[in-house]
Amino acid sequence: MSRDGQTAPALRHDYSLAEVRAIHDLPLFELLDRARRVHTENHPDGRVQLCTLLSVKTGGCPEDCGYCSQSSRHKTSVKPEAMLKVEDVVAAARRARDQGATRFCMGAAWREVKDGPAFERVLTMVREVKALGLEACVTLGMVTEEQARRLKEAGLDAYNHNLDTSREHYRSIISTRTFDDRLRTLRNVRAAGISVCSGGIIGMGESIDDRCRLLVELSSLDPHPESVPINALVRVPGTPLEALPPVEPIELVRMIATARILMPRSRVRLSAGRAELSREAQLLCFYAGANSIFFGDRLLTTGNPDESEDEALLRAAGLVPEERVEALSACAE
Ligand code: SAM
Numbered sequence: 001m002s003r004d005g006q007t008a009p010a011l012r013h014d015y016s017l018a019e020v021r022a023i024h025d026l027p028l029f030e031l032l033d034r035a036r037r038v039h040t041e042n043h044p045d046g047r048v049q050l051c052t053l054l055s056v057k058t059g060g061c062p063e064d065c066g067y068c069s070q071s072s073r074h075k076t077s078v079k080p081e082a083m084l085k086v087e088d089v090v091a092a093a094r095r096a097r098d099q100g101a102t103r104f105c106m107g108a109a110w111r112e113v114k115d116g117p118a119f120e121r122v123l124t125m126v127r128e129v130k131a132l133g134l135e136a137c138v139t140l141g142m143v144t145e146e147q148a149r150r151l152k153e154a155g156l157d158a159y160n161h162n163l164d165t166s167r168e169h170y171r172s173i174i175s176t177r178t179f180d181d182r183l184r185t186l187r188n189v190r191a192a193g194i195s196v197c198s199g200g201i202i203g204m205g206e207s208i209d210d211r212c213r214l215l216v217e218l219s220s221l222d223p224h225p226e227s228v229p230i231n232a233l234v235r236v237p238g239t240p241l242e243a244l245p246p247v248e249p250i251e252l253v254r255m256i257a258t259a260r261i262l263m264p265r266s267r268v269r270l271s272a273g274r275a276e277l278s279r280e281a282q283l284l285c286f287y288a289g290a291n292s293i294f295f296g297d298r299l300l301t302t303g304n305p306d307e308s309e310d311e312a313l314l315r316a317a318g319l320v321p322e323e324r325v326e327a328l329s330a331c332a333e
């Protein structure tokens with residue numbers, strides 16, 4: 001039931017491309033009105049989730065994702081590094097928590113998880129991050145159901161694995177794996193009882209229909225992904241996509257608003273690309289239904305607004321960060 005006693009409309013998993021395109025292309029203020037209504041009905045507390053990212057294994061990735069600074073096939077300024085030590089990750093997670101983050105997301109430049117010492121170290125990282133009272137998320141490439149089960153046992157809350165773009169556009173961005181490989185990993189994560197974080201990137205030369213097809217795919221997942229990161233391409237020098245034009249901010253707003261309408265209960269994360277967005281454009285993204293951001297001056301290998309800028313932006317808009325469950329229960333005592 002919604003707050004006015006009406007039964008909330010059922011979540012849908014069967015949107016057609018035509019329906020999604022019609023929503024996406026609404027006159028902007030009509031689109032914003034609809035998205036805002038869905039947002040306030042489903043997220044009445046209006047809180048914004050702050051997630052901090054850390055690259056725990058940087059560079060040297062065998063995959064050829066056209067957007068990525070960490071592929072060994074592209075000549076970028078990112079050089080392969082050894083995997084971080086658990087204690088360094090714990091220190092970074094504690095800093096993130098003390099600055100107000102509630103979720104800590106660890107990324108590895110892997111095609112897939114391989115059983116062995118590196119995976120065991122990730123499992124320890126997850127246990128330690130959980131011990132700090134943070135939500136733990138990882139993004140490690142493809143995982144089997146058994147590996148997902150072990151991550152769940154270690155306490156993992158969420159697994160990030162983006163579909164990135166439409167099935168049709170996927171093959172012009174990545175040749176070393178398929179869209180179906182991505183869907184298989186999402187099924188394995190879901191089967192292990194881990195929350196799914198899956199979204200995409202705009203600004204990779206895709207058409208508006210490709211963006212809408214990505215949203216059709218994401219919303220066809222049942223249940224919907226609990227979080228949906230919407231990234232604007234960070235054009236990294238040395239990657240095949242470096243010379244593409246920047247994303248038009250209004251297009252990012254449309255993408256976020258459409259995701260909000262299709263997946264009313266999910267967290268929609270305004271993700272990579274904020275460093276190039278004005279404060280006003282970011283506020284419009286929040287108004288359109290974004291309720292999560294990456295918080296901290298680094299994403300994985302590129303920059304992000306620093307914490308003080310984000311705190312000032314949220315304060316100016318009267319937006320309140322989500323609090324840790326532990327902190328909330330301490331207040332209630
Ligand atoms: N290797 C793992 C994988 O590909 O799933 C995890 C790390 S990977 C860097 C995580 C996600 O970051 C990608 O799926 C992509 O959506 C996003 N990403 C990477 N580089 C990006 C860029 N230059 N701009 C925007 N998003 C990017």
Ligand code: DTB
Pocket residue numbers: 053069107139160162199200229230231234271272298299300301302303
């Ligand atoms: C997601 O959707 N975006 C994040 C996170 N999930 C792992 C990564 C953004 C990476 C941006 C480019 C970089 O810093 O290397």
Ligand code: SF4
Pocket residue numbers: 061062063064065068069070071108109110111141
């Ligand atoms: Fe490797 Fe992930 Fe980058 Fe693709 S996006 S090259 S899989 S780190």
